[in-house]
Amino acid sequence: MSKHVFSRGGDRLPVAARGSGAEIFDTDGRRYLDGSGGAIVVGIGHGVTEVADAIAEQARAIAYAHGTAFTSDSLEAYAEELAPLLPMDDPRIYPVSGGSEAVETALKMARAFHLARGEDRHVVIGRAGAYHGNTRGALDVSGRPGLRAPYLPWLGAAEHTTTPYEFRCPFPDSHPDGCGTRHAQALDTLIEQTGPERVAAFIAEPVSGAALGACVPPPDYWPAIAEVCRRHGVLLIADEVMTGFGRTGAWNGCDHFGLRPDLMVLAKGAASGYWPLGLAVASGRVYDALADGGFTHGFTYSHHAVGAAAGLAVLRRLRDHDLVRASAERGDQLDVALRTELGDHPAVGDIRGLGLLRGIELVADRRTSQPFARSERVVERVVAAGKERGVLLYPSTGCADGIDGDLILLGPPLVITPGQTEELAALASSAIRDVLG
Incomplete structure (x- = not known):
């Protein structure tokens, strides 16, 4: 490998040569089942x-x-075909180059919206344990301590509230009826303490992604949260960077909950890796205020014609091959297969998710849900074992308390076949047993 590459994975990475469907092949001819879609x-x-x-x-x-200076036919066509699929009234699409840029754009849209209405709101509320990107603004509204720690002197403008993490719920006494009301009360209290006149937006993933491993909120969560935001005039930003474009078995993660946000951010599946594409989307009400009041923002590569062409081709492929339905079907199959393989494993605390976004939380003690110590590097060892067996898995750490906690996230391409789905469950389970017995 070149000594001039600032590598993200060390100096001994295999070289990817080609891919087909849910498989990647390296230059040595070795085949990997892409269990995480990258x-x-x-x-x-x-x-x-x-x-x-x-x-x-x-x-x-x-x-x-x-x-x-210009628009393009590809951009205009893409926006026209995408807009009806989004859970918003009269959506206006602002394309950028990835998820972090989309989040930064949406945060600025929220601030600009309130300024246009004569209100000096600037505080954004995120959730504990959340991840929204690695640029400064996105990192500030994120709640992953390990990612924030090196940059804390640059952070601190955002506030954070509770997260619906049912496996480690902060309101266990509210079960089995659902803890959504308690989370909404916590958000309401934080807004009141901060000052409603200062709070611009609340940002959250409809289903938690990388940070908390496909946590699905209880049914009463999003209606209660949306009501609090509306009552205080706080814009609701849905982060669909990971959950959009069919990943959860619906076009949008919001669709599972009837959620209609004021702003959305999307990326990842928008161009399926073929182009760096992210989207910040404003509802018509927000866009009208920005059009009247002005929006001071921009990126050199926003509104890119080639990016829009890639997004349009991906969107049509998703639609024409019915891949959203396929995600739901293969996701149900994967869930059953994982529970069959790992349901009784003493180190598997929880198996969760929707569609082809599935999380496996690994624990040292299943009875108490005690996590492994971070020093044991359990998830890194499982991912390495999986790669040795020819399956690519996605790791996450710190879910339990910001330091400890090990997660495996599965998110294969939506074209994964029934046979490959069974293989994915078997290989992931074998990797866990290789490390944990």
Whole structure:
């Protein structure tokens, strides 16, 4: 490997040569089952030539024109086809280059919306244990202590409230009826303490992704949270970077809960890894205020014609091949297979998720849910064991208390076959047994 690459994974990584469907092959000819879609990115599968063709065709015609000077046919067509699928009234789509940029854009939209209405609101509330990206603003509203720790002197503008993490629920006395009301009360109290006139937005994932491993909130959570936000005039930002574009077995994670946010952010599955594409989406009400009051913001590569062409080709592939339904079906199959393989394993505390977003939480003591110590590096060892067996798994740490807690996240391409789904469950289970017996 070149000594000039600032590698994210060390100096002995295999070289990816090609991909097909749910499989990746390295230059030694070794096959890997992509059980995580990279970082829960690849939805339509590897090696889809019509997406590559759409990118090449647009690049040949015009690769770049600045978004303040031109629009493009690909961008206009993409927005027209995507808008009806979003759970918003009259959505307006602002394309950027990834999830962190989309979050930064949405945070600025929220601030600009209130300024346009004559209100000086600037505080954004996130949730404990959440992850929204690695740029400063996105990291500030995130709640993962390990990621925040090196940069704490740069952070501190955001506030954080409780998270619906049913396996480690902060309100265990509220079960089995649901703890959504308690979470909403906690948010309401925080808004009142902060000052409603100062709070601009609340941001959360409809279903928790990388940080808490596919945690699904109780049915009463989102209606109660939305009511608190509406009552205080706080914009609700749905972070669908990981959960959008069919990942949870619906077009949007919001769809499972009837949630209609004021702002949305999407990425990952938007271009399925074929292009760096993120989307910040404003409802018509928010857009109208920004159009009247102005929106001071912009990126060099926003509104990119080639990116829009990639997104459009991916969107059509998802729709024409009915991959959202496939995600729901294969997700149910994967859930059954994982419970069959691991349901009684003493180190598996919880198996959870929706569609093809599934989490496995590993614990040292199943009876007490005690996590492994971080020093044992359990999830790293499981991922390494999986790679040795030819399956790619996605790790997460710190879920239990910000330091300890080990999660395996599964999010294969939505084109995974029934046979590969069974194989994924078997290989993931074998990797866990390799490490934990």
